[in-house]
Amino acid sequence: MVVSGRLVIPAAELSERFSRSSGPGGQGVNTTDSRVELSFDVAGSPSLPPHTRDRLLERLGSRLIDGVLTIAASEHRAQLANREAARARLVALLREASAPPPAKRRPTKPTRGSKERRLASKKRRGDVKRGRRRKFDE
Template sequence: MLRISPSLAIPDDELVERFVRSSGPGGQNVNKVATAVELRFDVLHSPSLPEPVRLRLLARRDRRLTDEGVLVLSAQRFRTQDRNREDARERLAALIAAVLVAPKKRVATKPSKGAKERRLGAKRERATVKRQRSASAWDRE
């Protein structure tokens, strides 16, 4: 059971783990031992996820999410299979925990009258400086 929050847990039978060989340096150990973990979690068809959480997770523009709604995490940071397995599970839990809380709606506001005046005043000053730098300014003298 992968515990995400006190109210949300994902059973182990919804997680599919595949062990593959790691890439990168490591010599003989890397070439013969399958220490990397590929963790798959079907977000689209998971009965454990509440509907709002599922929708927020699917709405993320994440390259780890396939077209079928399966989240694929690859972990190969550590030398042991067990540690990579823990790492993949922790990353999945962190990803789901990040979408548990709904983002606050932004309340549209307007700039104050003073802020508008300051902005326009700064634009006028800048325009004056640029106008004085132009070639026509030298002609006038």
């Protein structure tokens, strides 16, 4: 399963469990095991580079149980569709969590022209408001 250009997870590292799904399905819902639980051992995976593993463990910490990421899919009536949905969700989650952090913003200062434009617009606004005031006769 390809997560990104450099990250590929072999299917042998994934484990699937099937159970009965809740929701629509008529009488067949009582007999078919269409719910899928897809598990991936993030902490013990030999296919993950160490820096990627550390990043995944840090970012997915709240979703992991003993270093294992589990995703459940039961929105479809067919087991195959739920398997594909669970794998797609796993790929999206791993891709997002393994992405490098964005580049740090370099602080900049406003240009002289932008300062002058800002002050000029404030002056115009003040003049408009001053023109709305009631004038008292003295």
